[in-house]
Amino acid sequence: MKTAFSIAATALVISAGSAMAHDEEALRMAPPGEPYVKVSDALPLPEYIPGLGTLFVNPEKLPAGPFLAYDHDGKLSATVYMTPLEELQNGTAYDGLGIGNHTVSNVDIYYNAGHPGVDKPHAHVVLFHDDDAKSRLAE
Incomplete structure (x- = not known):
């Protein structure tokens, strides 16, 4: 039992590291x-x-993304996920999704009926990367 726990913990650390392994500066x-x-x-x-x-x-x-959202000045302001509701209801899990920046100041989650690229009804999950990001993206 202890060995199984150790293996699972090691796998979690490795997968978390790989999910976070990207060049935020880029x-x-x-x-x-x-x-x-x-x-x-x-x-x-x-x-x-x-x-x-x-x-x-x-x-x-x-369809999930991440979608990287930039303001008018080209600054990364949010990371967005678009998860189809039907897939979530059918048990699809979106694990290990990337993130544009590890700093998150707040999160919005809301319904979208569909649009080109993600045609089916889905949830938008928006991670804002600083306190002013939401207002900069609203313009």
Whole structure:
């Protein structure tokens, strides 16, 4: 039993480390570089979405993301996840999702009926990375 616990604890530490292993500095300003693409270049969405900003995503991580949200000055302001409600209801778990910045000042979660890229009803989970991020993205 003790060995199983030790193995599980080690696996947790390794997976947490890999989920956090990215260069936050490289993501701090837009564009974040590969493998991220600007959402508005790939889908019929505006370049800047009030409340979310300019979004970048790794297409291989759809639908959940993370979507990196940048303000008008190109500063990373939020990390956004878009999790389809039907998939959550059917037991899909979105584990080990990446994050743009490990500093999170507050979180919003809200319903979205669907849009290009994530067509089905889903929840937006928005991690704001500083106290002013929400107001900067609202403009």
